[in-house]
Amino acid sequence: MTDATPVRVRFCPSPTGNPHVGLVRTALFNWAFARHHGGKLIFRIEDTDAARDSEESYAQLLDAMRWLGFDWDEGPEVEGPHAPYRQSQRMDIYRDVAARLQKAGHAYRCYCTTEELEQRREAARAAGRPSGYDGKCRNLSEVEIAAYEGEGRSHIIRFRMPDEPITFTDLVRGDLTFAPENVTDYGIVRANGAPLYTLVNPVDDALMEITHVLRGEDLLSSTPRQIALYRALAEIGVGNGTEPEFGHLPYVMGEGNKKLSKRDPQSSLNLYRERGFLPAGLLNYLSLLGWSLSEDRDIFSIEEMVAAFDIADVNANPARFDLKKCEAINAHHLREMAPADFAAACEPWLKAPYAPWPPENFDPAAFEAIAPHAQTRLTVLSDITANVDFLFLDHPVEDEASWNKAMKEGSDALLRTARAKLEAAEWNADALKEAVLAAGEEHGLKLGKAQAPVRVAVTGRTVGLPLFESLEVLGRERTLARVDAALAKLAG
Incomplete structure (x- = not known):
């Protein structure tokens, strides 16, 4: 990479299903690499599989990129000199390139049926040989072609791999060599004329002048095939002759030491959005899956990542997805928010369908008063609903486990004493704490034991936001009414 060759990377997902964390x-990594080097990110949609692609998934991809804060320099909604950026709109280009590859001898028709291919693969495996394509149709004569056509056989188009090793330097894994017997001729056009990923991906890279390809390790085995195709494309004048450098990112491992699959619930991006992860928190954690800012620092901003990001620092070893650590990092980013930004970010979870209270019960002033106490305790934004519901429900939630845990023998006497002292106290957190502390002392209880029945009476739960600040915001009348209701319940 030199100053004379501006960095151009691409992110090219397929619109199939919901976006996942991998x-x-x-x-x-592509976005950070482009921004670090002052280069360009090309956002490209690989939607040539009509059976699996959907407009809904396409819309979700664009929405996810916006939510994450990724901008792109060329692609949908931005356009650019290499438009269109949806492969389904570039079919004429692929047909033309496939024809030119055949004419130049880099590709050929293959008439082998699926059954014939499988029989020959099984025979190769039984003999201990590599079971890739055996080149049967590589050098068909005109007579043989005419005979197959006469039988009514369909054909695919295969790319002709060179009979020599393919060597390249992976930006993450170093020098790699693939022997020709392990990388055999492969299909680039289906029998129905539809181009395959193996063709369209390198063709678009060549035409869009991509300089670096950063992608998952699962695509490593296809790299020697694509390198050979890049070289063939350069020979026939497709693109500017640029052969990208490759960097293959480590696997992300999930439960049971298995590769995290898009079918795993914890891989769904929508799950993290619905739970109220911040883009900053989620991206901070995902950046640690194969890379780190420094050995002793896990928390940083996206701007700090961009400033420091070097693909050479990516670790080739598999990275384990740890949901607890992801949550902890997100919680840190929540605490770092400006209070007004935090309050605004909570808004979706204070309304239907998340909020269990009637809309008219919501009191913005009460929420503004309690929000700073919630900000230091939440893991994700959706936690806000259960933490503040006591303020906006007519009655606290009924949590039987919390009730049974807090309301022990003697709790009614304690609550009567606490009620009297709360009623007489000034209505601020410090005075309310002193009132409950004094009630506990009269019954031989420390503050922790004394406040438990009060908390459950008022909020319905044994855990939550700081109790006395909560009582201050709830107000004298509603607090005493809830203590009275708890005493009535205890009296049975």
Whole structure:
């Protein structure tokens, strides 16, 4: 990479299903690499599989990129000199390139049926040989072609791999060599004329002048095939002759030491959005799946990542997805927010369908008063609903486990004493704490034991926001009414 060759990377997902965290990690590394080097990110949609692609998934991809804060220099909604950026709109280009590859001898028709291919693969495996394509149709004569056509056989187009090793330097894994017997001729056009990923991806890279390809390790085995195709494309004048450098990102491992799959619930980006992860928190954690800012620092901003990001620092070893650590990092980013920004970010979880209270019960002033106490305790934004519901429900939630845990023998006497002292106290957190502390002392209880029945009476739960600040915001009348209701329940 030189100053004379501006960095151009691409993020090219397929619009199939919901975006997943592995896809986001790939987008993040490409985006950070482009921004670090002052280069360009090309956002490209690989939607040539009509049976699996959908407009809904396409819309979700664009929405996810916006939510994450990724901008792109060329692609949907931005356009650019290499438009269109949806492969389904570039079919004429692929047909033309496939024809030119055949004419130049880099590709050929293959008439082998699926059954014939499988029989020959099984025979190769039984004999201990590599079971890739055996080149049967590589050098068909005109007579043989005419005979197959006469039989009514369909054909695919195969790319002709060179009979020599393919060597390249992976930006993450170093020098790699693939022997020709392990990388055999492969299909680039289906029998129905539809181009395959193996063709369209390198063709678009060549035409869009991509300089670096950063992608998952699962695509490593296809790299020698693509390198050979890049070289063939250069020979026939497709693109500017640029052969990208490759960096293959480590696997992300999930439960049971298995590769995290898009089918795993914890891989769904929508799950993290619905729970109220911040883009900053989620991206901070995902960046640690194969990379780190420094050995002793896990928390940093996206701007700090961009400033420091070097693909050479990516670790080739598999990275384990740890949800607890992801949550902890997100909680840190929540605490770092400006109070007004935190309050605004909570808004979706204070309304239907998340909020269990009637809309008219919501009191913005009460929420503004309690929000700073919630900000230091939440893990994700959706936690706000259960933490503040006591303020906006007519009655606290009924949590039987919390009730049974807090309301022990003698709790009624304690609550009567606490009620009297609360009623007489000034209505601020410090005075309310002194009132409950004094009530506990009269019954031989420390503050922790004394406040438990009060908390459950008022909020319905044994855990939550700081009790006395909560009582201050709830107000004298509603607090005493809830203590009275708890005493009535205890009296049975």
